[in-house]
Amino acid sequence: MSRVLALALLAAVPFPGSVTAQAIPERPEDLRFAPSVFEPPPVSGLRFELGNGLPVYVVPDRGLPLVDVVVALPVGDRNEAAGEDGLASMTAAMTRRGGAGESGPDELDDEIDALGARIQASSSWGRTVLVLDSGAESLDRGLELLASILFEPRFDDARLEQAKENLRVSLLAEADDPRAVLEREWLRLVHGPASPRSRRLTQASIAAFDRDALARFHRRHWSSRGAVIAASGDVDAEALVARLDELFGGWKPRPPEADAKGLPQGLSAESAEQAAPAAVSPGWWTIDRPGTQAALAFGHRGALFDSWDDPDRWALMLLTEILDGPGTVSRLRSRLQLEEGLTYRVLTHFDLDVIAAAADSDRNRGMGEFRVFLETSPESTVAAASVVLEEVRRLLRDEVPENEIATARQSLLARLPLLFDRAEAIAGLYAEDELLGRPHEYWAVYRERLLAVTAAAIREAARRFLAPERSVLLVVGGRKAATRDRGLDALRDALGAPRPVSG
Amino acid sequence: MKLTGLAAFLLAALSSTATAASPSLEPTRFVLDNGMTFLVVERPGRPLVAAVWTVRGGSASDPPGHRGLAHVVEHLLYAGSRTIGTRDWEEEAPLLRRWERLYEQSVKRGAAASGLDGVEQRLAALQRPGAYAGVYTRAGALGIDAFTRHDATAFQTLVPREKIELWFWMESDRLLDPVFRGFRRELAVVEQERLQRIDSSPAGTWFDIFDAAYWGAGHPYAHSPGGDRLEVARLLPADARSHFEATYRPDRVVAVLVGDVSPARARELAKRYFGRLKRPGRREAAPAESAVAPTPALESLEGLCDCRSQVEIRYRTVPFAAAGDAVALDVLAGLLNSRSGRLYRDLVVGEDRVAFAASAEHVTRQLDGYFAVRIEAGEGVELPELTPAWDGLLERILAGSAVDSELDRVRRQLLTDSWRQLEQDAGVAHRLAAAEVLGGWRQLTEWLDAAAGVSASDLERVIDRYLVTADRAVLSLTRSGDAGR
Structure with missing residues (x-):
């Protein structure tokens, strides 16, 4: 229908204010929608406990004949002692790959594949997860295999040797990868060389991996203490919990020996101070590297809170969204991509960690980062970095206009349903609450709290938690700064002259 | 926007043997008078509707000397229309025409035509880059992205179910009436994307070279959707428009909605919004598509x-x-x-x-x-x-x-x-x-x-x-x- 005709129809409607069913409005903003506020699904009825107290979240969904079961433990890189770099990940990977119980590695792979199931085990900074993804009819055997992998891994020597070969090959390749180099050096400058966040796999730490080291790490750290299970899909909740109880209900908590020794390596009582908005070695750093693209990262340590409901925390969520949310309307994307065409993608994240009274207490929390990462041409690094600096400074200087806050808020709230969009996501999110010590009510107040954040509160939080002058700017593969570069003076005033990273 | 292989999408399968307990996953299919096809899979209870439309035609139909054109057009389709992306279309339109003339002269001469920068500045004051995605973002839509593949180009949005009409408005608007703004800037972004993809995998450049050698010069698959750097830099707005007109015709477009939307409602909205697209005449030729591809050159x-x-x-x-x-x-x-x-x-x-x-x-x-x-x-x-x-x-x-x-x-x-x-x-x-x-x-x-x-x-x-x-x-x-x- 032409616009003219649509307008003519509108004019012909006898009751002013009503719109014909067939009209196409001039602008999308003129469309009227039924109001809708997303309510997170209630958690009541989803939580169960096994005989040993292990919490289990079950969200049935009979839509497809599939089941997901995730066992998550609060164990990861942060539990490694000095010299054990990479041991947590290696242990997790080898539980799955090195055979379990009666089965050698090949038999285990054969059986899982023959079920059409998948079992994966992996570990990150603060957690280890084992995931079973199986057809409903194979679930029972799949769960037995999952339990076997969890409790009686064999850490087969030949497979371990093969995995070590591959790690050594990977380590060589990492030196070739500009992004890996940027990541490693940036973290070292931000947290300091002694921080656990700066630890990296080395040829020496790989050499130290043997069957005993893996078995020891597994014995010492893998326990039901702080662990949680999330299950979803084509299951009957009661029946599944009964079966899980048979398999996992006897899992013992580890004696809290690690905690008796006090805080683990690298974290001290000064964690709150560590989270102050600064980098250990602030300044403008460079690494020479030939190539068609340069990469840079700008920022400092992340924030640390006592409570998930800290008003500054909500304000910083909005601030990050305003600076560089995933929509194209954020400040960095608008300027770097839409206005100047300097980059295809900017990635910003701001870790807003909470020291909560969780089972895993404050072990190495507050080890996060505020970071803006982007790639651009070698000629444009100074211009791009100066835009980032300007935009961070602007957040400290000026209050954000209301319409921008409204867009950021809308964008954050719009993503909320995605967190709950499938049974697997719901079970996982509520289980994660328990793992992190995040109250389930967090989701109930989410909308209300974001609505309450004011422009003044955002600026206040920016001033408290952002420190552009105490940041690290690390540029890998940029051309040498030249006087004609836009923004050169501002960058130098804030961060000093560029210095090459040594070592 | 990402470039991906088609095979990954096709190696997937919908199950016709799913158990009786599964919901019916068979889509409701309907075709508008202008030839545009719709598939609707109703999934009650989902807060977001996954809305995708795909057009037949991707980098394989890039004309010689214009390798990368399909991908550039995919990007330009986010620049808005006469309604979206401008502060004043009446004022912008003549300036945009003038800019295009000057830009064409500049590219052909290899030197900036006088007045180009001035016009560009005046346009910048009138244009609103990012307005298209902004409308969606403010409405709570997510996942706004597009993918240029060898044989097809796909555009996706996740739309809150109560606002599904917005998707019909926005997508029919840009198919009906796109305005290719920010041409020069978009070429730069496309180049950044190409470099990032190549740089992110050190072997990436070699796979591009291998593809070219394997298929052989002139083969539709001899270049990746990212195209050729020098040829992209020489593209003109007129090239983009002629690609759009030949390729983005309703009879070459398939739209799919998966989520909490009924086929009846989808059909009603489809007729009202996409029904406005003109049915291509018999004599309007579709872009050249070789029925039989040349034999690959197969070089090591x-x-x-x-x-x-x-x-x-x-x-x-x-x-x-x-x-x-x-x-x-x-x-x-x-x-x-x-x-x-x-x-x-x-x-x-x-x-x-x-x-x-x-x-x-x-x-x-x-x-x-x-x-x-x-x-x-x-x-x-x-x-x-x-x-x-x-x-x-x-x-x-x-x-x-x-x-x-x-x-x-x-x-x-x-x-x-x-x-x-x-x-x-x-x-x-x-x-x-x-x-x-x-x-x-x-x-x-x-x-x-x-x-x-x-x-x-x-x-x-x-x-x-x-x-x-x-x-x-x-x-x-x-x-x-x-x-x-």
């Missing part, structure tokens, strides 16, 4: 790279099909992959292991396909050991050891995988759209049925017929640090 290549030493062995096969040899080759890739598969067992973890990693893939597109085996060298392994290791493995399979239990395993995995692929609404929408554009969504279920029927003798047949040593091409990359050792 060697190079140095900041990557793990590796080989890719490529055999020419057949175009995408949901039957026959194409499916048997897909199943063969399944047999070789996964932890209990032959590549992992023999080459990665076996006694005589040579590989850090190894995988097989059957890449099928509209015009042609190939079977690829990729092997990355393990510690201390020299590049020349890799290809013979693969040949040995292939011989062992042919020596009669493609066991029925292995085929059972692959069939079971394919079936469970086909369920997994139904979990994500956006994935379902993309797969349906891609299959419908290439000849009908039912190919997805047909493919699964055909895969279930593949026998050991089928595998032997396709190995004999296609995986012929004399007719293959090999890309050999040596890690730069290892060269000269």
